[in-house]
Amino acid sequence: MKLNERSLAFYATCDSPADNSGFLYKRGERHTAYHRRWFVLKGNMLFYFEERDSREPVGVIVLEGCNVELCDSAEGFAFAIRFGGTKSRTYVLAAESQAAMESWVKSLSRASFDYMRLVVRELEKQLQEMSRGVAAGCGGSRELPGPWKPKPPGLEQSRERLPALPAILPKENGCAVWNNVLGADRLPDTPGCGEHDGEESPRPPPLPPRRRVSNGEAASAGAAVAESPSTFCRLHEQYSREVARLRQDWQQRRRGPRP
Amino acid sequence: MRYNERELLSLARQPAEKAAEIRMSVPKKGNVLKKRLVKLVVNFLFYFRTDEAEPIGALLLEHCKITKEEENVFSISFIEEPERKYCFECATKEQCQEWVEALRRASYEFLRRSLIFYRNEIQKMTGKDPLEQYGISEEARFQLGAHRQ
Numbered sequence: 001m002k003l004n005e006r007s008l009a010f011y012a013t014c015d016s017p018a019d020n021s022g023f024l025y026k027r028g029e030r031h032t033a034y035h036r037r038w039f040v041l042k043g044n045m046l047f048y049f050e051e052r053d054s055r056e057p058v059g060v061i062v063l064e065g066c067n068v069e070l071c072d073s074a075e076g077f078a079f080a081i082r083f084g085g086t087k088s089r090t091y092v093l094a095a096e097s098q099a100a101m102e103s104w105v106k107s108l109s110r111a112s113f114d115y116m117r118l119v120v121r122e123l124e125k126q127l128q129e130m131s132r133g134v135a136a137g138c139g140g141s142r143e144l145p146g147p148w149k150p151k152p153p154g155l156e157q158s159r160e161r162l163p164a165l166p167a168i169l170p171k172e173n174g175c176a177v178w179n180n181v182l183g184a185d186r187l188p189d190t191p192g193c194g195e196h197d198g199e200e201s202p203r204p205p206p207l208p209p210r211r212r213v214s215n216g217e218a219a220s221a222g223a224a225v226a227e228s229p230s231t232f233c234r235l236h237e238q239y240s241r242e243v244a245r246l247r248q249d250w251q252q253r254r255r256g257p258r259p
Numbered sequence: 260m261r262y263n264e265r266e267l268l269s270l271a272r273q274p275a276e277k278a279a280e281i282r283m284s285v286p287k288k289g290n291v292l293k294k295r296l297v298k299l300v301v302n303f304l305f306y307f308r309t310d311e312a313e314p315i316g317a318l319l320l321e322h323c324k325i326t327k328e329e330e331n332v333f334s335i336s337f338i339e340e341p342e343r344k345y346c347f348e349c350a351t352k353e354q355c356q357e358w359v360e361a362l363r364r365a366s367y368e369f370l371r372r373s374l375i376f377y378r379n380e381i382q383k384m385t386g387k388d389p390l391e392q393y394g395i396s397e398e399a400r401f402q403l404g405a406h407r408q
Contacts, residue, residue, distance in 0.1 A: 123377035127384075
């Protein structure tokens with residue numbers, strides 16, 4: 001099978017940041033001697049080079065569908081990348097320290113595209129539910145401005161439905177560009193917004209506009225600058241129940257069969 | 260370059276995000292379009308002869324550019340060699356548009372940017388970091404401002 005090797009080599013050696021890199025000992029396939037190689041992890045591709053400054057990788061391990069396990073090897077700091085399937089090879093690697101081994105095991109076990117996609121879909125769902133929750137509480141559904149394009153019929157439950165981020169993505173980090181995107185930086189000030197409990201006065205004050213964060217620092221009062229503390233607390237509680245429930249769903253689904 | 264071919268072949272047999280019979284040409288002399296079964300799985304595009312079980316080839320979709328060419332045709336090229344194009348002639352312009360959109364989102368780098376974007380948005384709305392529950396909030400690769408290209 002042909003692979004776009006030139007592009008792969010470029011991807012491995014270009015200056016896009018690596019998710020992990022360092023020297024590891026790799027056990028050979030036929031001979032059990034270990035060879036010291038320079039490893040570079042980018043996304044779900046684990047490249048290995050003869051030397052740190054080699055111009056091209058010796059090889060690459062595609063990390064989809066693998067398990068990463070510690071070894072009880074006499075070599076110490078050893079771990080294995082194991083694939084399913086009967087004739088699959090197991091890659092045995094050894095780090096030069098406990099810390100390095102732990103760091104590699106952690107990053108390799110979460111390196112798959114599948115894992116990333118799972119996390120992204122969860123976050124996307126959370127965000128959509130939060131936005132819908134805000135809109136719905138204020139008199140019916142409404143179209144959100146910005147990147148949430150109206151879903152085309154028939155594609156709603158499609159596995160590949162992803163947010164309609166602009167096709168040409170900016171090269172900068174997300175914050176400065178996406179700052180205004182949702183447009184929902186103000187909670188509408190219609191009375192009756194949100195839930196009422198018995199203790200509230202019949203007409204609660206309008207929810208204050210959300211403070212816009214322009215430089216990416218965590219908005220500690222992000223959700224609402226509360227004039228009435230009970231409003232903020234209520235929202236806070238609401239969101240954390242929601243997040244806890246979503247987390248439970250995710251954990252259950254994770255244990256279940258692959259979709 | 261060595262690679263774990265067995266695992267890649269196994270990946271090619273997994274359920275695809277998208278699969279279709281499309282006429283395709285590789286950047287070789289003549290650029291002849293041939294009917295292929297084209298299958299998108301994670302960030303790989305596999306292409307098969309329509310009656311064979313094993314792919315002829317696979318393209319890793321990182322650092323690539325998907326261009327809508329003329330009517331019903333799109334191309335994939337890689338940033339270090341922009342003139343070398345893999346061309347795909349679709350049956351309809353809708354099919355072409357769907358593939359262009361799917362392929363543009365098919366890279367690991369795109370997923371990473373989406374994750375950072377959603378994380379930031381959720382954090383702005385709730386004041387909480389949604390990655391904490393997954394235990395990955397400290398990872399460098401998910402920080403805002405990481406991976407400027």
